[in-house]
Amino acid sequence: MSGKAVGTTGEHGPAVREGLSTALSWLTVLPFRGAEVFDRTTGRRAMAALPVPGLILGLTAAVLAVVCHRVGFSPVLTAVLCVVSWELLTRMMHLDGLADVGDALGSYAAPERAREIIADRYTGALGMGAVLLALGLQVAVLSDLIALPHPGAGPLVTAVLPALSRMSAMVGCSRLFRPFSTTGFGALIIGTVPLRWIVFWWVGLTAATGVAGAVLLPGGIARAVTAGVAAGGAGGALFAWSFARHLSRRLGGLNGDCMGALIELTTAVCGLTTLAVVLWLP
Structure with a gap:
């Protein structure tokens, strides 16, 4: 997922600064230096700040929209450009993870062989299909x-959606799960995140949406968008837990x-859950 993370030991810097800079360094193309020490403490701090890169992606796409x-431009063309901006700003590393996981799951192989397929640098038809379906749904x-x-x-909603999805994906890094290898990027981040941090981000993103909505939107629409974002975060976290459990059993x-997947x-x-709630509410 990130070639910038290689396990090392030493002294850590201030927690907040190190977590923010490392999350931005690992998960975006932005020129942040990140941590000098890479271990599970670094991973925990970076994953605690995981929605921050999402906020940058979201604000960039919102301006673009x-x-x-x-x-x-039509809504479809605008959506395509927004999704393209997200992938370029993350150098498509999450798509690479999704493709690898798609190939592994689609193989129906035993866990050991499935892990070998994930480690293979080549992408098969199943992985490419998973990427195309995910991107198509995002654009739609x-x-x-x-x-x-x-x-x-x-x-x-565009501004908050990438942060919301990364908040939901933090479930996979929570202490509910474990890495299948003692080395590599996953070993630095899987099993490090307390669940309370996920709740903190869910409440914070919902509250921020409510405040922004109260300033930018009429009352009824503002309430619908805020409720949609709250539901989107909850729905995304539930999906992430279910899918991570499946991955953990298979792999x-x-x-x-x-995590990329x-x-x-x-x-x-x-996005789908948010949209459903916004359209459903009067």
Whole structure:
């Protein structure tokens, strides 16, 4: 998932600064230096800040959505450009993880062989299919969100969606799961995150959406969007837990590629759940 993480030992810096800079260094193309020491403490701090790179991706896409609306682009084209921006800013590392996991699951192989398939650098038809289906669902959901009646609703949800999905994907790094290898990126992050951090981010992202909605949107739409984001986070976390359990049974644990798959899939699930709630509420 990230070639920037190689296990080392030494003295850690301040927790908040190290966690934020490392999350941005590992999970985006932005020029952050990150930690000097890579161990499970580093992994725990970086995963605690996992939604922060998502906020940067979301705000970038929200600005792009506003510009595209003013130019006159269709919601579908705007959604495609937003999803492309997310993948370019993360150098498509999460798609790589999803492809590897898709190949491993589709093989129906025993856990040992499935782990070998994940480690294979080549992508098969099953992995490519998983990527295409996930991206197609992301684009379709995002285009419907961008096309919501009030022009500010779509950009607001777009701004928070990548952070919401990464908050949900933190479930895979929680202490409910374990890595299937004692080395590699997964060994630094799987099993490090306390569940209370996931709840903290869920409450924080929902509250931030509510405040922004109160400023940018009419009352009814603001409440619907806030409820949608809350439901999207909860639905994404539930999906992440279910899928991570399945992966853990099939693979004998999780690794960094599994986290990439969770991020890509929960982006679609969070968006779909949010959209359903926003459309359902009056």
